Structures are given as C-alpha cells and as structure tokens.
Amino acid sequence: MNNIGALIFDVFGTLVDWRTAVAREVRTHLSPLGIEADWPGFADAWRARYEPAMEEIRTRGMPFRKLDEIHRRNLDVVLADLGLDDVDETTRSALNLAWHRLDAWPDVAAGLLELRTRFRLAPCSNGNISLMVDLARRNGFLWDAILGAEVARAYKPQAIVYLSAAAAFDLAPGQTMMVAAHSSDLAAAAAAGLRTAFIARPDEFGPNPGETSASVPVDVSATSLLELARMLDSWPDHPVDSPSRVHVQR
Amino acid sequence: MNNIGALIFDVFGTLVDWRTAVAREVRTHLSPLGIEADWPGFADAWRARYEPAMEEIRTRGMPFRKLDEIHRRNLDVVLADLGLDDVDETTRSALNLAWHRLDAWPDVAAGLLELRTRFRLAPCSNGNISLMVDLARRNGFLWDAILGAEVARAYKPQAIVYLSAAAAFDLAPGQTMMVAAHSSDLAAAAAAGLRTAFIARPDEFGPNPGETSASVPVDVSATSLLELARMLDSWPDHPVDSPSRVHVQR
Incomplete structure (x- = not known):
C-alpha cells in the first residue's frame, strides 16, 4: 500500500488524441x-498557438479566460493566415x-475504471470545465471531480494548478x-511536490x-493506463511524506 | 423539449439526510x-452554527474557507457547550x-441516473469538493462536475455561486x-436568473x-427526483430566454 490518494491527469495528448479529431x-x-486544406x-x-496564448495570461497579467475563448481567438488567426476570412460566425x-x-x-x-477502484481521479x-465534461461524456470517463485550470484560475505549468x-x-x-505524456508538465508537478507518472504517447503529433x-x-513510467494500474499495484516501497492537510493561499 | 441544459443541486437536506447520519x-x-448525550x-x-459561520464570510470580509473548516470550528464550540472539553484531537x-x-x-x-440521460448534473x-466527492462515492452519485461554493470561492445564497x-x-x-428543498436557496437562484425546482423533504429536521x-x-415542484424527471419530460411549454453564453466577472 502506498500513500497516494488521488491521480490527476493531463488530458490533451495524454488521454485523448487531439490531432486526429481536430483534423476530422x-x-x-x-x-x-x-x-x-492540409487538415x-x-x-x-x-x-x-495554444502555448503562446496561455503565456500571455501566465506572465503578462492578462485576466484568466477559458481555454474555449483562447481556442476561438487562435482559430480566427489560423483562418486569417490561410486567407479564409469568409468563414462565417456560425461555422x-x-x-x-x-x-x-x-x-x-x-x-x-x-x-480509468481500474484506477478508480483505488484512487480518486480528476x-x-x-x-475548461465544460470541455472536460463533454470529453468525459463522449468517452465514458468517470471523474470524481473536474479540477485544473478553470478551478485554479491559472494555467499549467503554474504550481497553483x-x-x-x-x-x-x-x-x-x-x-x-500527476499523470502526463509530457515531461514539462511532470517537471512542474514534481517541483510543486507531487508524485509523477509518465505515459508514452508517441503518436500524439502524427x-x-x-x-x-x-x-x-x-516516479513511474508506463505505456498505457492499464500498465500504470499494474505498476501502482506493486509499488509498496515508496514512503510518502504525508502532512495531513495543505492550505493553498490565493 | 425545453431549453434547460443542466440541473444543479443543493445537497444537505435535498439529496442526503444529514441529521440521521451525523447523530449516528x-x-x-x-x-x-x-x-x-441527545445525539x-x-x-x-x-x-x-452553520448559517452564522458562513455569514461571517459572506458579509464580514472573512476569507473563504472550506466548509470542513467551518464544521470543525463549530464542533469545538458544540463540544465546549456540552462540557466535553476532554475529547481529544484525533476524535x-x-x-x-x-x-x-x-x-x-x-x-x-x-x-440522478434518470436525469443524467437528459441534463448535465452537478x-x-x-x-467543499472533497466532501461532495465522498458523498458521491458513498451513494453512487455520478456527477458531470463538482460545482458550488469551493469553485466559486463564496457561499450560497450569494448570486456568484x-x-x-x-x-x-x-x-x-x-x-x-437549481434543485433544492429550501425556499431560501431557490429564491436566491431565481433572483440570479436560474430556473428552479422544489423537492419536498419534510423529514430533514426529524x-x-x-x-x-x-x-x-x-418553476417545478416535486416530492422526489424521479417525479422531477417525469415532470421535466412533459415540460415543453416553458420558453426559456437563451443568450448563448454568459461571462462571470471575478
């Protein structure tokens, strides 16, 4: 028995294949x-354009806004770059x-079903929350809660998230x-004191x-969530420091 | 078909019987x-002591804190009032x-299972979130997200929640x-522009x-969530104003 109570997950790339579906x-x-076009x-x-747009919020004092809004602003730029200014608002x-x-x-x-028998999952x-809700409904993810950027009002890799x-x-x-397919996400989580699990998703970028x-x-490296579940089964030898509660200042 | 996309629920009293379990x-x-003691x-x-403690946060500028912390402070007062100062920290x-x-x-x-087929639920x-997560696990509630006070960093009946x-x-x-067993909760939700459903829970207070x-x-009044589900089935004649998005300022 290890002392981990919850697993929290990166989603784009780690749990879902964004590139295939967005192209479709x-x-x-x-x-x-x-x-x-080349879809x-x-x-x-x-x-x-995702990373630079978030950076404006993280470091340049722009107020927090949902990723849906960032995606929409970036979409307008991509369409303009391709000379597709005629695409209407409804589309x-x-x-x-x-x-x-x-x-x-x-x-x-x-x-996730297997991991859910032993850990809280989010x-x-x-x-944003509505995006996570729609992905969960579509793919049958059963979360205990939706956490992350919109709840923290900040963007990863900021420690507060x-x-x-x-x-x-x-x-x-x-x-x-923290479970993710990206080293930068895991490095930031580890720096904040979390345990980390890497999941290889070599096909994320086509x-x-x-x-x-x-x-x-x-702490752990696996090629699927099922392998991660098996590895956490036999992971008794990592003592975890466990102060009973933490209080996050805002 | 009505135009309602989500149902959000009061929990203490509306979904769970707090008095019986706390006494136990x-x-x-x-x-x-x-x-x-009289349990x-x-x-x-x-x-x-719940309502007055939240009022300190709502109106007297006390920083937001989780309901678990409010409950704990109130527990200490109740124990002191009963002369039970010897109860140890672990207990x-x-x-x-x-x-x-x-x-x-x-x-x-x-x-909730029935309502979930047609509405997003939270x-x-x-x-607080962890309290909602534990109640969901215990009782088999499948939520799309955990929303409410901790996410809004404010307490009902403040409109922001x-x-x-x-x-x-x-x-x-x-x-x-908004679905609740308490008129005060529904009055505040309606004042914020939400639709409201009353659920009668006459046994809440023993x-x-x-x-x-x-x-x-x-908008609707029922004696159970199953009755509410049936009533929302046959609720086609309430046109709902529907601006496409709202943005909440913080």
Whole structure:
C-alpha cells in the first residue's frame, strides 16, 4: 500500500488524441464550403498557438479566460493566415467545439475504471470545465471531480494548478500523482511536490514523434493506463511524506 | 423539449439526510468514551452554527474557507457547550468527517441516473469538493462536475455561486435549473436568473417539520427526483430566454 490518494491527469495528448479529431472536425465543417486544406496541418497550426496564448495570461497579467475563448481567438488567426476570412460566425462557433469532440486513446476508459477502484481521479488540464465534461461524456470517463485550470484560475505549468488540485482532495502534494505524456508538465508537478507518472504517447503529433520516455526524473513510467494500474499495484516501497492537510493561499 | 441544459443541486437536506447520519456518527465516536448525550440534538446544535459561520464570510470580509473548516470550528464550540472539553484531537478530526458519511434519500441515486440521460448534473452545495466527492462515492452519485461554493470561492445564497455553476457549463442562468428543498436557496437562484425546482423533504429536521411546499414561486415542484424527471419530460411549454453564453466577472 502506498500513500497516494488521488491521480490527476493531463488530458490533451495524454488521454485523448487531439490531432486526429481536430483534423476530422475541421474537414467536416470546411469541406462543405468548398475549402480544401492540409487538415492535420490545420490542427497543428491551431495547436501551435495554444502555448503562446496561455503565456500571455501566465506572465503578462492578462485576466484568466477559458481555454474555449483562447481556442476561438487562435482559430480566427489560423483562418486569417490561410486567407479564409469568409468563414462565417456560425461555422467558427461550431468549429471551436472540435476540442469538445476528441476521442480517447484505446486504453483510457478501461484504465480509468481500474484506477478508480483505488484512487480518486480528476483531470488536471488546461481545458475548461465544460470541455472536460463533454470529453468525459463522449468517452465514458468517470471523474470524481473536474479540477485544473478553470478551478485554479491559472494555467499549467503554474504550481497553483497542481497544488489546488491536491488541496481540493484534502491531500498533500506528495499524496497526489500527476499523470502526463509530457515531461514539462511532470517537471512542474514534481517541483510543486507531487508524485509523477509518465505515459508514452508517441503518436500524439502524427508523423512528428512524441515523447517515448520522460526526459526528467519521474516516479513511474508506463505505456498505457492499464500498465500504470499494474505498476501502482506493486509499488509498496515508496514512503510518502504525508502532512495531513495543505492550505493553498490565493 | 425545453431549453434547460443542466440541473444543479443543493445537497444537505435535498439529496442526503444529514441529521440521521451525523447523530449516528457522533454516537459512534463519543459513546466508546463513556459520553452519553441527545445525539440528534447534538446534530441539530452542530448544524445550527452553520448559517452564522458562513455569514461571517459572506458579509464580514472573512476569507473563504472550506466548509470542513467551518464544521470543525463549530464542533469545538458544540463540544465546549456540552462540557466535553476532554475529547481529544484525533476524535475531533474523525468526528468532523461525519459530514462526509451522509446517506442519500431513497429516490436520489435512481433519480440522478434518470436525469443524467437528459441534463448535465452537478452539486451546487456549500460543501467543499472533497466532501461532495465522498458523498458521491458513498451513494453512487455520478456527477458531470463538482460545482458550488469551493469553485466559486463564496457561499450560497450569494448570486456568484449559482452564476458560476451555470457559466462552468457554458449556459446562461435561464438554461440552468437549481434543485433544492429550501425556499431560501431557490429564491436566491431565481433572483440570479436560474430556473428552479422544489423537492419536498419534510423529514430533514426529524420531528421538526421541513418544508412540504415552496414558500416562493418556483418553476417545478416535486416530492422526489424521479417525479422531477417525469415532470421535466412533459415540460415543453416553458420558453426559456437563451443568450448563448454568459461571462462571470471575478
């Protein structure tokens, strides 16, 4: 028995394949308008604007806004870059919900069910609550709570996002494990005092290889959530410091 | 088809019978210490300090703190009032978790399952996230998200709590229905622009009668969640104003 009470999850890339579904949704909405484009490339261009937009909120004092709003502003830029200024408002609104219609990697639903028998589970994503709710309904994820950026009013990798997720479960950081396919996310979680699990998702970026192993120290490394569940079964030898409660200042 | 996208629920009294379980838990922890008391009366005394403690946060500028912390401070006062200053710290901590071990009224789990097929569902309680998570696990509630006081960083009946729950689901207040057994809760939700459903829970206060009908105008009134589900089936004639999104300022 280890002393971990909750697992919190990165979602885009770690649990769901954003690139395939966004390319599909963009094609579905724009092809009927007679538009042809490199649809996976459209998805990549849209995603590429995600990090810089959040950085404006993290470091330049912009007020917090939902990821849906960031996605929409970025969509307008991508369409303009492709000379597609004629795409109407209704189509843009529908298109922005592409991120609510992503499909999970094949191991995820079964893996979460298995992990749920032993741990409290929540997403700790930069995606907003309604986006997480729609992905959960679509893919059969059963969460204990939706935590992450919108609850913390801040974006990963800011420490407050990981700390407020642990605190919501009444757990110390060291009793909480962050699960992600990205070393940068896990490095930030570890720096905040959390346990970390790396999940390899080499197909996240299509032909551009994703991380096959973590480039930072992690507590556990697996290739699927089912493998993670098995590894946590036989993980008795990691004593965890456990102050009873943490209080997050805001 | 009505235009309601989500139902949000009061929990203490509306979904769970707090009085019976708190009395049971207090007896379980204090009887072995040789203490005898009026256990339901202990539960009533503890609950009676809930409203004034929240009022300090709502109106006197006290910083937000979780309901678990409020319950604990109030427990210390109730024990002192009964001359039980000798109760040790370990017992007090265990006792405070009584509120995490409440049982649902008999119709609730089935009613939520039925309602979940048509609406997004979340608690909108003054209880903290971990408390809601424990009640959900205990009673088999499947929520889409845990919303309410801890997410809004404010306590009902402040409007921001209802409005932030609607906004988390990307819904206008008029597309969101508050479900509660207390007229005061529903009056505040209606004033914030939400639809309202009253559920009669006359046994909430034991021999002291609870509300059998709402004392304020509500959209729907029922005696169980299953009845509420049937009534919302045949509720096509309430046009709902539906601005597409609301943005809650913080």
